[in-house]
Amino acid sequence: MNNGAKTARIIGAITAIAGLFLIIAGGVTWGTVSGRLADEKITVAEDAASFAGQPVTNPWTAFAEADIIAHHALEATEGKTYAELDREDPLRATAMNGSFLRASLFTSVVAFGVAALVMGLGLLFILVGYAVWVLAGRSAVTPGTAAQGVPVTV
8 A cells, every 4th residue: 555545544534533523522512402401491382383392402392482482472562573663662572582582592493403514514524534445445446457357556
């Protein structure tokens, strides 16, 4: 095996190891966000379109709760958003709280998405690293020797 092939195999191994770290980091992030949401003891409202009564611990329940909060806030303000309410309107605080709660839940949804992306990239890194490792260890075949079936070692 020549130096180029050795270097390629090292790069393949490093890439695969980096992929493993990405999967671990994504999993830890997912678990941390899920745990923090569980610590808040939020339950999806009973009148939510989906996941009613379930604890908010994942992106789907967080999104469902954010959606029903928006519905409740608009219901309380007769369909007006925070920006549409008069400054002196006492319902403005309700709209503002609803917006803050939704923003917090959407932030967790984004964090789950980033964690999933990182884990997916980790898997891709492992596959690419493995492919580089395997291909770098193979003997090169030149066009002249390919017809004869004789591998040429570079």
